[in-house]
Amino acid sequence: MTTGTTTSVRLTGITKSFLGVPVLRGVDLELRGGEVHAVMGENGAGKSTLLKVLAGVHRPDGGTIEVDGGEVSFAGPSDAQRAGIAIIHQEFTLLPHRSVAENVYLGREPVRRMQVDRRRMVADTRELLDWLGEDGIDPTDPVSSLSVAQRQVVEIVKALSTDARVLGMDEPTAALADHEVELLYDLVRRLRERGIAILYVSHRMREVFDLSDRITVLKDGQFVTCAPTSELTSEDLVRHMVGRDLGEYYPDRGVADDLGPVRLALRGAGNARVRDLNLEVRAGEIVGLAGLQGSGRSAVARAVFGVEPFTRGSMEVDGVARRVTRPRSAVRLGVALVTEDRKGDGLALRQSVRDNTLLVRRAALRGGRARAKSDVPALLDKVAVVARGEHQEVRFLSGGNQQKVVLAKWLAVEPTVLLVDEPTRGIDVGAKRAVHELLRDLAKRGVAVLMISSELPELIGMSDRILVMHDGALAGELPAGASEGAVMALATGHGVGEVP
Amino acid sequence: MSTLQENTLPAKQKATRATVHRRLHPTVIVYLALVALLVVGSVLVGLRGEVLLDQNGILNILTRATALGLVAIGQTMVILTGSLDLSVAYLVGLTSLIAAETMAGQDSMVLPGVLLALAVAAGVGLVNGLIITVLKAHAFIATLGVALILRGYLENNYTGPAGDVPRGFQHLGYDRIGPVPIAALLMLAVAALCWWYLTRTRPGYHMYAVGGDIEVARLSGVRTRRTIITAHVLCSVAAGFAGIYLASRLGSGAPYVGTDAGYDLESIAAVVLGGTLLAGGRGGIAGTIGGVLILATLDTTFDALEVDPFFKDVVRGVVLVTAVALYARRMVANRAHGRLS
Numbered sequence A: 001m002t003t004g005t006t007t008s009v010r011l012t013g014i015t016k017s018f019l020g021v022p023v024l025r026g027v028d029l030e031l032r033g034g035e036v037h038a039v040m041g042e043n044g045a046g047k048s049t050l051l052k053v054l055a056g057v058h059r060p061d062g063g064t065i066e067v068d069g070g071e072v073s074f075a076g077p078s079d080a081q082r083a084g085i086a087i088i089h090q091e092f093t094l095l096p097h098r099s100v101a102e103n104v105y106l107g108r109e110p111v112r113r114m115q116v117d118r119r120r121m122v123a124d125t126r127e128l129l130d131w132l133g134e135d136g137i138d139p140t141d142p143v144s145s146l147s148v149a150q151r152q153v154v155e156i157v158k159a160l161s162t163d164a165r166v167l168g169m170d171e172p173t174a175a176l177a178d179h180e181v182e183l184l185y186d187l188v189r190r191l192r193e194r195g196i197a198i199l200y201v202s203h204r205m206r207e208v209f210d211l212s213d214r215i216t217v218l219k220d221g222q223f224v225t226c227a228p229t230s231e232l233t234s235e236d237l238v239r240h241m242v243g244r245d246l247g248e249y250y251p252d253r254g255v256a257d258d259l260g261p262v263r264l265a266l267r268g269a270g271n272a273r274v275r276d277l278n279l280e281v282r283a284g285e286i287v288g289l290a291g292l293q294g295s296g297r298s299a300v301a302r303a304v305f306g307v308e309p310f311t312r313g314s315m316e317v318d319g320v321a322r323r324v325t326r327p328r329s330a331v332r333l334g335v336a337l338v339t340e341d342r343k344g345d346g347l348a349l350r351q352s353v354r355d356n357t358l359l360v361r362r363a364a365l366r367g368g369r370a371r372a373k374s375d376v377p378a379l380l381d382k383v384a385v386v387a388r389g390e391h392q393e394v395r396f397l398s399g400g401n402q403q404k405v406v407l408a409k410w411l412a413v414e415p416t417v418l419l420v421d422e423p424t425r426g427i428d429v430g431a432k433r434a435v436h437e438l439l440r441d442l443a444k445r446g447v448a449v450l451m452i453s454s455e456l457p458e459l460i461g462m463s464d465r466i467l468v469m470h471d472g473a474l475a476g477e478l479p480a481g482a483s484e485g486a487v488m489a490l491a492t493g494h495g496v497g498e499v500p
Numbered sequence B: 001m002s003t004l005q006e007n008t009l010p011a012k013q014k015a016t017r018a019t020v021h022r023r024l025h026p027t028v029i030v031y032l033a034l035v036a037l038l039v040v041g042s043v044l045v046g047l048r049g050e051v052l053l054d055q056n057g058i059l060n061i062l063t064r065a066t067a068l069g070l071v072a073i074g075q076t077m078v079i080l081t082g083s084l085d086l087s088v089a090y091l092v093g094l095t096s097l098i099a100a101e102t103m104a105g106q107d108s109m110v111l112p113g114v115l116l117a118l119a120v121a122a123g124v125g126l127v128n129g130l131i132i133t134v135l136k137a138h139a140f141i142a143t144l145g146v147a148l149i150l151r152g153y154l155e156n157n158y159t160g161p162a163g164d165v166p167r168g169f170q171h172l173g174y175d176r177i178g179p180v181p182i183a184a185l186l187m188l189a190v191a192a193l194c195w196w197y198l199t200r201t202r203p204g205y206h207m208y209a210v211g212g213d214i215e216v217a218r219l220s221g222v223r224t225r226r227t228i229i230t231a232h233v234l235c236s237v238a239a240g241f242a243g244i245y246l247a248s249r250l251g252s253g254a255p256y257v258g259t260d261a262g263y264d265l266e267s268i269a270a271v272v273l274g275g276t277l278l279a280g281g282r283g284g285i286a287g288t289i290g291g292v293l294i295l296a297t298l299d300t301t302f303d304a305l306e307v308d309p310f311f312k313d314v315v316r317g318v319v320l321v322t323a324v325a326l327y328a329r330r331m332v333a334n335r336a337h338g339r340l341s
């Protein structure tokens, strides 16, 4: 890792179209060694595309890229790597079946006497992991045995191993829980001290204000502004991104009197991952489920939905005891699960937006309801999907818009119990607001919502009550508007709340 | 940074899980199955008062395994890369003809014959690779198309065996050390070479990467097209070796030696039986050789038992499906234990 505060990258007038549709329309960006430069913009604004141009993945249609004053052109990712540019993409770029070291050096394996020099690969990977203070990851472990947070660390090691002087990070915290985000901050700051130029894409305001020195805003593929972070307020930023003001608020909570019957109840339920769960969610309320990554939050949702069913205790849906052992039965009972892993569980990437939206409905319901297509536009509108049309394949949508399609797909079956796991991950501020309003609106219309989110402000802002999990069990319940400190205390196993 | 490790298991627990994992490795299952099969086969044949693994039996198994082994080694490479080759069977026939016709009974023409056959094989592999990478046709369709073209050529130009292999060259097919044919040893040498290539060299690493996730490979700077094309060329060359070997055994080239033996589907079956994921990215040569030996042992045992061909095919089908179901279960179990696949 060479230090050089003079390193700079300058993009001028970058344009890029996909099949004749312009995605980048003359974007300028300047990046200096030793700064964290945030790029913000709505879903589909072109942030990831810009990073991919810089990474040599896409060739720009027009405009120039200069590195240290000299113009460059990249024929592929390896050219960009040689120029000292490394990008951590929005989607994971790791092979689960291969070892950490093999992933880190993928495409650049050191060779000695015609063979891949495995010893050196492992040693160098270990050195980088040590430098990051990550001695819990062994370079010979398969990536499939690592947690999501550890995978993110491997992505970073992979980028650093190229001796990158310019590091692009596309929503690096989207898959991390709050406490893990702190660790990433630390890392980014250390890299900055080393004189590395960091391009940081994120939808989380707080992060951008904590970390960045300058912010560039894109809208519809166009450059809007670039200013030092200290000169911007979050209201300014939102106005630049969305083009109008959005106050800092969450939709009004329901009134306790409006609460309907208990829609979902768990009594002493448990399986291999969670135990002794007692909880009720009533029609009309949004119940937040908090906890650290690995505490069993998602496992609860997966169990209710029949993915990894409960093996003990009982579960009631609308007052009737039910044994749900597969998702199909759950859907039939009006239960829906919006998963956190949109690529793995959520979407058929090669199918159209419409087919994805109707996927569950067609699969689980019968008759005319299953065939209706006419309300697809309305559904997509509700969650503010930006797509070229209903027939565009989902894999060509921006990350945030894919997430919105997952939501639309579950709204299409009109659930009465809605489980949402990280529903706004990777969604821009404007759309996030839309999703929040949508969830509240559903609750008002009698849906019972169980919401999981690693973003505490969101969870606290949205929930009528908050259940906190620790180590596979409920640690306590907190009322609406509880403080972040109270939630974290329970989540880490220190605090006391009312045990439900 | 201690909190980041929250999800990892304590070291000891992790170690035990790793051993369980290793013990259940598909390659190990394959060889255990092979040993079990040899035992059961020996007992059944023994009940008839004969011996399965005598000099003749071993020779029989290894001879059957040689040609299929060569084809399956190549098939392993393309499947690992996330591709597939349905044209190998016709290519085996074609290369046997090219070798035998070029040799035309002269010892001096042995080397040219071999080289020409391999060159044509490489050419066919290159065409397969280019159709898949440049024209972006699915490997299934692309190689099926090439297979049909080869069939057309063979049907038009040959009615039966052609060419003549010099006596000296027939040694390749028939010489042996004890019960072990030289050709089988050569096949194992090719296997060892390919194993080394896949597990120790950069292009080999890249084949696993492309098969694992082509997009990830591309974003990491792997030249995905070159990798796929290389895999196809190597696969076809391996089929070429099989063709040359069969020419040496038959004494001439035969247009349908490859298809009569069903080397296209048979080689895919051997690869899958060997624990390689049909989707690519995981598996290897060692398993494939195990798969080939299992198929060869099954055939030899059935011949010794004189069971009827229909029953034979049923058992082969059952074995294949059972194996794949076993591997799939293992993967699901891994997932349930938090391994993401």
Ligand SMILES: Nc1ncnc2c1ncn2[C@@H]1O[C@H](COP(=O)(O)OP(=O)(O)OP(=O)(O)O)[C@@H](O)[C@H]1O
Binding pocket: A018, A019, A023, A041, A042, A043, A044, A045, A046, A047, A048, A049, A050, A090, A386, A396, A397, A398, A399, A400, A401, A426, A428
């Ligand atoms: N390979 C592709 N083919 C066609 N269209 C594409 C392709 N990649 C991106 N697009 C389109 O380009 C636009 C910008 O996408 P991009 O991924 O850059 O957005 P983004 O700003 O990163 O959004 P998000 O915040 O949701 O990640 C989107 O409308 C998307 O549909």
Ligand SMILES: [Mg+2]
Binding pocket: A047, A048, A049, A090, A170, A398, A399, A400
């Ligand atoms: Mg993006």
